[in-house]
Amino acid sequence: MNIYLSTLVRELKISIRNPSGLINPLLFFIVTISLFPLSISPEAKILSEIAPGIIWVAAMLSVLLSLNTIFHYDFDNGILEQLSISHHSTALVILIKSFSHWILTGLPIVLLSPLMGLFLFLDENSIQVLMLTLLIGTPSLSLIGTIGASLIVGIRSAGMLLALLILPLYIPILIFASSAISQSQAGFEITGQILWLIVILLFSLMLSPFISAAALKINLD
Amino acid sequence: MPVFEIKDLSCQKGFNLLFKDINFTAKESDIVQVKGANGKGKTSLLRILSGLSEPDSGQISFNDSLSDSDEYQKDILYLGHNPSISVDLTVIENLEYLRSLNNTDLNLQSLHALKKLGLANFQNEFCLNLSAGQKRRVILSMLVLSKSKIWLLDEPFTALDSLGIELIESLIKHHCDNGGVCFFTSHQTSSLNVKELVL
Structure with missing residues (x-):
């Protein structure tokens, strides 16, 4: 089988056989959002105003929680060494790993988001915008997160360091996405924010696999 | 020369x-x-x-x-100290993935290599359940399949x-x-x- 397809199948198999890694970030996403109505106010007006920020922050943090798993096991068991010295492109294999991370973390968040939107009294139009921003934004979170994961791969318990490295890079996505939802709630045009999210996605697609491959090479030396 | x-x-x-x-x-x-x-x-x-x-x-x-x-x-075929296998995959799945990373003889079946290394009956066993020696044999199966010269x-x-x-x-x-x-x-x-x- 082709290396890229077999990497995708391998990643999905390992994750499905270890469902805790798959379920924990999703549970975190649901639990965090469901605590806000209890702690702030159950009123629809207040909740629908803060909903975009809440859902996006929860999505960002749950992706962050799962980043450690992208390379950690393969670094420990030596698969990354085999990948690094193989004649295949490390960057492309990393791109596949980011994609499978998105399928396992980002995509379930996108699919769960309408339910979370309803929970926080978002109207139908805003829920559609929320899903659109998550659909374009979460792949960037996985791609940028891969850079962080490859930088800290050799360090034990580096969760905080990973957050410090990655969160500043997530901020533009957070700002554009939550602003798109708020603007659409107020009835304004959101093309600008969506285009910016696409630009960030394209940049992440082009750069992150190569940066991650270089970082892994340094860590394997 | x-x-x-x-x-x-x-x-x-x-x-x-x-x-x-x-x-x-x-x-x-x-x-x-x-x-x-x-x-x-x-x-x-x-x-x-x-x-x-x-x-x-x-x-x-x-x-x-x-x-x-x-x-x-x-x-190059490099087999280091690390097992290079995932314990969540079966023996045959691990070997197939190692094959896709390395330069191997496509005419040879993975099962042929496992037979040679005495793992034929374990091909669908999860590597988690193998002994240290058997795990070592999984990666050493690559020696049967490899086309690398060094x-x-x-x-x-x-x-x-x-x-x-x-x-x-x-x-x-x-x-x-x-x-x-x-x-x-x-x-x-x-x-x-x-x-x-x-x-």
């Missing part, structure tokens, strides 16, 4: 100079045992030869291809029983009799006719 050439190779880890200005040549069919006390740099040397680590100075070439070229990488084996006999050691030695001999080159590290005395590289 030497096919594999190490020129003025030096390696330092931290403040520790592991080896300096190593010069070595190996021809087709040479079996090279890298020897040295613990901490002398045997693993570091094999990692440099595989292209995983950069040397502090010197260069390595195989048939005039330098170690950072694609041609060189295609000719084998770099770091302690290949670890965790193997005496029959397993004999089998690996016969695979190394078969590879080198067919024009391959093999570098391996081991503290055991080998029954193979080896050329020594002492660090």
